Amino acid sequence: MDIIGTVLWPLKWVVELILVAFHWVFTNVISMDPASGLNWVLSIVGLTVVVRAALIPIFVRQIKNQRRMLEVAPQLKKIQAKYKGKKDQFSREAMSRETMALYKETGTNPLSSCLPLLIQMPIFFSLFSVLNDAQHGKGGVGPLSAHLGNLFAHAKLFGSPLHESFSNAMNAHPQQVGVMIIAACMVVLMTSSQFITQLQIVSKNMSAETKASPQFKQQRILLYLLPFVFLFSGFTFPLGVMFYWLTSNIWTMAQQFVVIRNMPTPGSEAAKAREARLARKGKLTTSPEGDVIVVEEPKSTQRVQPMSKARAKKQTGGNK
Incomplete structure (x- = not known):
């Protein structure tokens, strides 16, 4: 096994597990033909949904990091302006140190926007490798047996x-x-x-x-x-x-x-459209400084538990 195969081995095992699990569900629960192309297509779609759903926390983290990057953009510009035109080694190192210190202080990472794509690429190559082996009727490294590989090799859609x-x-x-x-x-x-x-x-x-x-x-x-x-x-x-x-x-x-x-x-056409929607619903106000404030819905108070007359009389007597 080459180095790429070694790196992709655990991913291929997980890909096969999810793919075979969906194929089992469509075959045994929905009673679809295990050799049909539609069964395998739906299994691949199910695999995709599971993978993308698992990446939602990373995507949310990416969005939050992008927001922080927008907030620190003015400070980055100040650092760049400070060393503008200075091409000596000392200035470049100083600029790099100040930039990294700013990223560390604000908890931002300019590379985090690439994380979802970087994580998906090995999964994509793993799926490509699994299906490539299956099309020749070969078993996989995990739950995809030679029998299932042979079924996929002869599966047709239309x-x-x-x-x-x-x-x-x-x-x-x-x-x-x-x-x-x-x-x-x-x-x-x-x-x-x-x-x-x-x-x-x-x-x-x-x-x-x-x-x-x-x-x-x-x-x-x-x-x-x-x-x-x-x-x-x-x-x-x-x-x-x-x-x-x-x-x-x-x-x-x-x-x-x-x-x-x-x-x-912030500042985009989509942000203006969202502010207009919130304003129509009465959930948007403007502070004296001109800042937009989203009005949160008031939280419901805790429901008062019913109380028997004897218990109420007892508590009233205790408060006297």
Whole structure:
């Protein structure tokens, strides 16, 4: 086993466990055909939901860190202005020390925004490896037996094998048109969901100050560049892996919508829209300093427990 296989071994074991568990549920509880492609597709969707649900705490942590990064942005600019134009080694080290001290003091981490993606990539490669072995009828490193691998190897959705990709189907003789149609539709949906997710962030969840920065121009370029990357790479992935990718993209798009609606970036269009909604409901006021204050719903007081007449008379007599 190579070093990559050794690193991915525990992840592959967990991926197989979740995949086989969903396959067992759909087979024995819902009475679906264990060899059907729909059974395996739903199992992959279930696996995706479990993985993304497990990442919710990390995603919430990412959002909180992004908020703190916005709060410390003015202090970072002061540090950068302090050492602007100074390119000597001493100045660079001093700037780095002050920046790291600020991150430590405020509890921020500029790399935390990459955590969900960094964690998902090994899981994605593990799933790719598991399905790649299964398409040849091989057993996995854990609960995915050779029998289940053989079932997946022959599983079809609308007559198209789940282990096939667009590129393989196009080069086959004769060409597998069904696989090519499903794969093309999947690629379009994957690319569209990725574009919409990024568009939500760029158009609604960025402040005017951020949009005026050079970094915003780079992000605008990535907005149109990344979908093309997924467009071309998607044609090489098997249908089973593409279902995982599409489900994950849809989850991200919905999750981003909820976050932008309820926890928007201060100063962004989404924040103004949220303030307008709260104002219409009477839950928003403005302090004399101009700060926006969200009025919390009053908490209900504890219900008074019923009391018998004898007990009430006793307590009244005791208070005299």
